[in-house]
Amino acid sequence: xxxxxxxxNRSTAVETFIADWLTQHRIPGAAVAIVDADGDPSVxxxxxxxxxxxxxxxxxxxxxxxxxxxxxxxxxTAIMQLVEAGDLAVDDPVSEYLPHLADAPGxxxxxxxxxxxxxxxPSDGAAGPLITRWLGVGGGEIPLSSEAxxxxxxxxxxxxxxxxxxxxxxxxxxYIMLGQIIEQITGQDxxxxxxxxxxxxxxxxxATFDQDAFEADSNRMTPYMKQEGASTEAGFPFDPLxxxxxxxxxxxxxxxxxxxxxxxGTALGADRVVTAKSLEMMxxxxxxxxxxxxxxxxxxxxxFMMQEFLDDRWIGHGGSIGVSxxxxxxxxxxxxxxxxxxxxxxxxxxxxxxxxxxxxLQDKTPExxxxxxxxxxxxxxxxxxxxxxxxxxxxxxxxxxxxLKIEVDGAVGGQELxxxxxxxxxDLLVCxxxxxxxxxxxxxxxxxxxNVDLFxxxxxxxxxA
Numbered sequence: 001x002x003x004x005x006x007x008x009n010r011s012t013a014v015e016t017f018i019a020d021w022l023t024q025h026r027i028p029g030a031a032v033a034i035v036d037a038d039g040d041p042s043v044x045x046x047x048x049x050x051x052x053x054x055x056x057x058x059x060x061x062x063x064x065x066x067x068x069x070x071x072x073x074x075x076x077t078a079i080m081q082l083v084e085a086g087d088l089a090v091d092d093p094v095s096e097y098l099p100h101l102a103d104a105p106g107x108x109x110x111x112x113x114x115x116x117x118x119x120x121x122p123s124d125g126a127a128g129p130l131i132t133r134w135l136g137v138g139g140g141e142i143p144l145s146s147e148a149x150x151x152x153x154x155x156x157x158x159x160x161x162x163x164x165x166x167x168x169x170x171x172x173x174x175y176i177m178l179g180q181i182i183e184q185i186t187g188q189d190x191x192x193x194x195x196x197x198x199x200x201x202x203x204x205x206x207a208t209f210d211q212d213a214f215e216a217d218s219n220r221m222t223p224y225m226k227q228e229g230a231s232t233e234a235g236f237p238f239d240p241l242x243x244x245x246x247x248x249x250x251x252x253x254x255x256x257x258x259x260x261x262x263x264x265g266t267a268l269g270a271d272r273v274v275t276a277k278s279l280e281m282m283x284x285x286x287x288x289x290x291x292x293x294x295x296x297x298x299x300x301x302x303x304f305m306m307q308e309f310l311d312d313r314w315i316g317h318g319g320s321i322g323v324s325x326x327x328x329x330x331x332x333x334x335x336x337x338x339x340x341x342x343x344x345x346x347x348x349x350x351x352x353x354x355x356x357x358x359x360x361l362q363d364k365t366p367e368x369x370x371x372x373x374x375x376x377x378x379x380x381x382x383x384x385x386x387x388x389x390x391x392x393x394x395x396x397x398x399x400x401x402x403x404l405k406i407e408v409d410g411a412v413g414g415q416e417l418x419x420x421x422x423x424x425x426x427d428l429l430v431c432x433x434x435x436x437x438x439x440x441x442x443x444x445x446x447x448x449x450x451n452v453d454l455f456x457x458x459x460x461x462x463x464x465a
Contacts (some may be wrong), residue, residue, distance in 0.1 A: 002053040003034055005042040006361070013360045015046070021353050022049050025346035027223050028231050029059035032246070032357065033252035034257050034459050035330070035337035036408065043256045051343070052222040062251045064220040065341035067237065067326035068319025070246040070255065073282075074194055075175050076115055076303025077262065078182050081197060087185050090281075090302075097181045100154040106163035110180070114174035115302040116286040120167050120379050124157040126150065127172035127245055131321055134237035137227065150176065150241055165184075168287040168300065172245040175303075190243050198273050207250035211238040218460055222364025223323030224343045231344060244321055254338035255328045263315070263330045263337070283315050292371040293421050303376040309355065310362060311335070311371060313322060318351040327351040336361055348372065363380065375402060380422050382445045384462035386454045395454060395461050404431060406443070408456060419443050419454075 003011045045061030096147045101109045107221045113119035129142045143149045157460040181191040186193050191209035199207045224231040282302035289298045316329030326341035326395035338357045339351035339410035357365035366373035379399045386395040395408045405418040419431035427444040444455040452463035
């Protein structure tokens with residue numbers, strides 16, 4: 001089966017790319033959904049690999065995955081619904097609803113600052129134990145078993161707030177508190193409110209927060225962790241405390257319905273769950289989550305990531321719970337959305353793969369549009385052995401994460417350097433390093449005439465064939 005709203009060429013390109021992604025990273029199973037508003041509004045989705053290795057049961061478009069922090073836009077959507085109803089305002093101090101942050105130094109922390117991760121509160125690590133204890137990999141000794149435990153955990157960390165400069169600290173506890181504020185105002189469990197006011201209106205029939213519903217479902221992913229290169233079956237995190245920050249369970253088709261309902265509205269056959277005014281507030285760039293090596297900014301608004309991409313802007317979110325990882329993104333002007341989910345946490349994330357799929361939908365190769373793939377392909381091209389004139393000097397280069405390690409050998413000794421890429425062009429990779437003497441150096445790799453030349457210090461070494 002192919003993606004039925006794509007041309008044969010694009011469908012083949014996407015399917016080949018995703019199959020290669022699973023193979024390269026040994027991902028047991030994944031699913032991809034594409035929202036296309038060009039012509040007849042439609043969603044097509046496809047499964048790849050196995051949702052259970054033991055029985056080789058295939059993933060489908062409706063397989064349930066833990067989508068992790070892809071939940072945050074749903075929490076932000078719920079907050080904005082309460083803003084629209086006049087039940088709260090985004091500039092309300094959190095202390096009007098919860099005591100957790102009342103003693104934090106500086107001005108009172110607001111709901112907006114929790115939505116945008118700009119409160120100055122660094123991560124207190126609460127999400128880690130809430131997830132890992134379910135996976136059976138530790139975290140059980142930290143007292144985080146009740147809302148009172150969580151309150152004490154947050155209150156104990158408030159003296160670490162940064163107030164002397166603007167900051168962006170990705171703060172899961174902030175979203176847990178937003179969920180508690182929703183519960184206080186509505187008198188409902190967070191999960192019940194979201195299910196009734198967001199999931200049901202958007203027709204997200206398979207999405208849930210409920211452990212029993214997930215475990216009773218015959219079409220659900222099996223959680224796997226990568227241990228020594230092998231996929232090992234593990235537990236799945238269901239702790240209610242983590243629900244607002246990362247507890248949603250959904251299929252990629254469900255995530256496509258969310259994109260339709262929030263970004264496409266009635267034009268894509270769904271009712272909006274927030275007004276256009278609220279969506280404009282939610283998708284305004286407030287903080288910078290990070291920046292790519294080429295200077296591109298990954299911004300953050302109210303529960304949404306955003307990035308300039310393909311002469312457009314995608315808006316969405318990614319998330320991981322260790323045994324499952326997901327991402328969705330929607331291109332504003334093109335009205336095209338992509339959702340990707342997979343078991344495990346691969347080095348090349350669903351976010352990277354999803355952005356590459358967006359490029360393929362516009363007949364662009366991943367290496368030309370997506371920083372991750374351009375970086376990885378360039379690093380791969382320069383790894384290996386290098387030799388100097390008449391082999392009087394030599395070097396070896398290997399990839400380490402998003403950088404390189406180089407070992408230079410000579411007759412009178414050698415040196416080892418860690419390289420950070422700073423610029424990539426068609427015929428050039430420029431890196432920087434700091435020597436043990438505290439000196440900053442530029443290291444260059446130049447491509448030409450089928451050769452790769454390495455310039456390090458006084459040396460020009462050539463890549464061995």
